[in-house]
Amino acid sequence: xxxxxxxxxxxxxxxxxxxxxxxxxxxxxxxxxxxxxxxxxxxxxxxxxxxxxxxxxxxxxxxxxxxxxxxxxxxxxxxxxxxxxxxxxxxxxxxxxxxxxxxxxxxxxxxxxxxxxxxxxxxxxxxxxxxxxxxxxxxxxxxxxxxxxxxxxxxxxxxxxxxxxxxxxxxxxxxxxxxxxxxxxxxxxxxxxxxxxxxxxxxxxxxxxxxxxxxxxxxxxxxxxxxxxxxxxxxxxxxxxxxxxxxxxxxxxxxxxxxxxxxxxxxxxxxxxxxxxxxxxxxxxxxxxxxxxxxxxxxxxxxxxxxxxxxxxxxxxxx
Numbered sequence: 001x002x003x004x005x006x007x008x009x010x011x012x013x014x015x016x017x018x019x020x021x022x023x024x025x026x027x028x029x030x031x032x033x034x035x036x037x038x039x040x041x042x043x044x045x046x047x048x049x050x051x052x053x054x055x056x057x058x059x060x061x062x063x064x065x066x067x068x069x070x071x072x073x074x075x076x077x078x079x080x081x082x083x084x085x086x087x088x089x090x091x092x093x094x095x096x097x098x099x100x101x102x103x104x105x106x107x108x109x110x111x112x113x114x115x116x117x118x119x120x121x122x123x124x125x126x127x128x129x130x131x132x133x134x135x136x137x138x139x140x141x142x143x144x145x146x147x148x149x150x151x152x153x154x155x156x157x158x159x160x161x162x163x164x165x166x167x168x169x170x171x172x173x174x175x176x177x178x179x180x181x182x183x184x185x186x187x188x189x190x191x192x193x194x195x196x197x198x199x200x201x202x203x204x205x206x207x208x209x210x211x212x213x214x215x216x217x218x219x220x221x222x223x224x225x226x227x228x229x230x231x232x233x234x235x236x237x238x239x240x241x242x243x244x245x246x247x248x249x250x251x252x253x254x255x256x257x258x259x260x261x262x263x264x265x266x267x268x269x270x271x272x273x274x275x276x277x278x279x280x281x282x283x284x285x286x287x288x289x290x291x292x293x294x295x296x297x298x299x300x301x302x303x304x305x306x307x308x309x310x311x312x313x314x315x316x317x318x319x
Contacts, residue, residue: 003188005084008103010034010091011052015173019089019110020052022177024059028184032081036092037065069099078102085187088142089176100142105187107142110176112169114138114154116202119147124172125165126205128230131222134158135168137176139183141194148202150194153183164232210235217270217318221257221287228255236295239270239318247319253301254293255279272313277305280313 005028009020012035023030033056041048049057056063066074075098086107088095100107113123115138120126127135139153155175159168186192213235215224228237232253240247258281267273267283274281279290295301296311 003185004028005105005184005188006031006082008032008034008078008081008083008086009052009056009089010086010093011089012036012050012092013090014051015112015169015176016052016089016091017055018173018177019087019180020055022181023087024061026181026184030056030059030061031083032062032064034064034066034078034091034093037067066093069093070096075099075102087180095142097144100144105190108152108187109140109142109147109149110180111138111140111147112172112176113205114156115140115147115151116197116199118205119202120205121207123205124168125208125230128159128163128165128168129226131226132159135172137172137179139179148197148199150196152187152192152194153179155179162229164229166233208235213237215239215252215318217282218285221284221289224284224289225255225257228252241313241316241318249297250318251295251301252291252293253295255289255291258288258290268317270318272316272318275304275308275312275314277308279304280308282318 007023007028007030009023009030010033011020020030020033033052035050035052035056038047038049040046053063053065064077069075069078078099079102083103085105086103087110088107089110095107111123112135113127114134114136118126124135134156136154136156138151140147140149140151143149155178157171157175183192208231213231215227215237217224217239231237237252239250239252241250269283269285271283272280273283273288279292282289282291291304293301293303294307296307
């Protein structure tokens with residue numbers, strides 16, 4: 001039997017594009033792409049194609065965009081593609097058992113964590129937020145659970161001290177494409193030894209939301225710094241400062257923990273205790289955090305040195 005596979009690819013955001021590109025460049029045949037329906041986006045709220053759809057159309061690959069895969073007609077359409085394998089990367093739709101069993105070799109998922117750690121929607125950001133030193137990619141045989149399937153391949157990736165949600169996203173996107181292509185021959189030949197996940201070590205990476213991006217200055221500086229890195233570039237950590245007697249939003253893009261900084265006995269968490277071209281120093285529940293890059297409401301992203309040319313936050317208590 002030939003090891004060249006007929007593959008259905010399912011994905012939606014930027015993260016899914018690299019693996020699709022790798023498949024297109026491989027000996028395997030991408031017979032169809034599944035992606036989320038076009039959605040309104042931007043100020044004009046015009047319908048916008050997903051990044052995966054745009055890539056598929058560039059290569060004249062058939063694109064399917066069902067609202068659900070629970071529908072019998074959608075399932076029959078997928079079965080008619082006669083695929084050997086379905087590869088899923090951040091698709092965003094639940095695959096019912098009928099779809100999981102449709103391709104000859106089932107469905108596999110490219111997941112951005114070292115399963116069973118960080119199952120769920122936001123594994124990249126939660127790994128940074130938790131202070132993990134490493135993460136990676138897991139190629140998993142999909143089952144009906146949430147990221148609970150057997151592990152087929154793993155590739156590790158260090159989390160650097162300055163990694164953000166955005167930079168780690170890009171690293172793992174490339175790594176996912178690489179490990180997928182290297183794993184496919186074994187999957188095609190049915191020689192991969194599947195490893196069951198240890199559910200006792202599982203943790204859940206809940207979806208990000210804008211409300212949790214507000215900084216709680218009573219937390220330790222090290223935790224706030226991780227939050228700022230994890231939520232860069234979305235939803236972006238923020239706080240509020242007093243601007244001419246009114247609260248104004250301040251988005252925080254980059255910060256560092258000041259090692260050995262002495263707390264100010266009379267200051268409260270959130271209070272700006274110093275400011276200079278090096279940054280804005282804020283007392284936290286434990287230690288001092290120096291804000292290095294920020295964005296005032298209605299303004300561009302800038303260094304704190306640029307911000308301080310026209311503003312002062314000294315002695316203010318950030319909320």
